[in-house]
Amino acid sequence: KAGEAQFETNRNAGFTTVLTVSRDGVFNGQSAVINLAGETVSQMIIRAPFAEHFSFTTLRNGQYPTSLMGTFSALRQMLLDAQRLQTLRQAYDKNPRGIKRPETDKSLDALLPILNREMPIVFNANTEIEIVRALNLAKEFNLNAIIAGGQEAWKVADRLKAQNVPVLLSLNFPKRTAAASPEADAESLEILRLRAETPKGASRLAQAGVKFAFQSGGMTSINDFLTNANKSVENGLSKDAAIRAMTLSAAEILGVDNRLGSIETGKIANLTVSRGDILAKDKTITHVFVDGKLFEQKEKPKTTTPATGGTQPAATATVGGTYSITINIPGQPLEGTLSLTQQGEILSGSLQTQLGTTPIKDGKVTAEGFNFTTTVELGGSTFNLDVSGRVTGNQISGTMTTPQGAVAFSGTKTP
Structure with missing residues (x-):
């Protein structure tokens, strides 16, 4: 109709x-x-x-x-x-x-x-x-x-x-x-x-x-x-x-x-x-x-923290550093190192596990956390990996979306 x-x-x-x-x-x-x-x-x-x-x-x-x-x-x-x-x-x-x-x-x-x-x-x-x-x-x-x-x-x-x-x-x-x-x-x-x-x-x-x-x-x-x-x-x-x-x-x-x-x-x-x-x-x-x-098209409303007492809207999160992480794959946890290099809202770095080291692509940092994509080779095939997370103090946590679904990861910032 x-x-x-x-x-x-x-x-x-x-x-x-x-x-x-x-x-x-x-x-x-x-x-x-x-x-x-x-x-x-x-x-x-x-x-x-x-x-x-x-x-x-x-x-x-x-x-x-x-x-x-x-x-x-x-x-x-x-x-x-x-x-x-x-x-x-x-x-x-x-x-x-x-x-x-x-x-x-x-x-x-x-x-x-x-x-x-x-x-x-x-x-x-x-x-x-x-x-x-x-x-x-x-x-x-x-x-x-x-x-x-x-x-x-x-x-x-x-x-x-x-x-x-x-x-x-x-x-x-x-x-x-x-x-x-x-x-x-x-x-x-x-x-x-x-x-x-x-x-x-x-x-x-x-x-x-x-x-x-x-x-x-x-x-x-x-x-x-x-x-x-x-x-x-x-x-x-x-x-x-x-x-x-x-x-x-x-x-x-x-x-x-x-x-x-x-x-x-x-x-x-x-x-x-x-x-x-x-x-x-x-x-x-x-x-x-x-x-x-x-x-x-209508502009999407920008999410900001209301200013009170002269304070400014929430700034971009600080996530840069090297983190020892555990990817919680059911029945087979995977240890790794996540290296994040931050330049304002742009994020680069690498993910290293026993499957190899892969570079971060399309990395972005927001007020809430970060997200990026990378790839993993397993069994002769290449899988896309979408990663999102946040940093609180020295702790990092988030989700990795793999071909088998979403799995959580967490870890600690290394000195």
């Missing part, structure tokens, strides 16, 4: 245009490309319909298909049935004498634009086997296919390139939904490897020459979109390629690059303005234009 207020959160995050479709069932229906502004539906629509969407999912309550293989087989059979129906209709239209009039079947009719390559089909597929099945189906029926999700698309990058199949690559990176605890089940190496490898997928697709664009992939917090785009950059993707994956490449895949995706004379005026690098943590989205209409 129309109405600009419902999209305020997305616009505040820098979005101007989206691809919208239902997520229910195996056949998700047809999608539309819309602007996030407009008083009527017709004002919002850029392209409708865009594609048919298909999900490798199963149905509950005993309904067929109840397995992924069944889901694939059901789609293949429906495509075969639609092909046969089209052949019968063509024969009947050419010479109807002596031929039974073909029946009407709306479900099969909906597949004819896909079979005739008049409309793309988007396969929601994340695992290697799902993507391979989708590519096999696209090859068998000569479909104009697109992969959406694509967590393991990099594993079949050569096939994607050979079949000229683009990817709407999800930035909804896998993560643990609950903090690690002694009672929590240990996660498999396969899950840990998936978390480590997924942020590298964009770089690998780019290196293979596969066209791709970023998508949100149903993430619960839209603010994770730019955060995870930056993680793709940290894992080998160039910044230019990351920006293109959110703009022109997306428009090209959606078939609207003659109207959107770049700043050119005659194109729709959809613009996002940021203060600072749009992929950096400290960036601020200041203005968003949708179809030429300005949506100015």
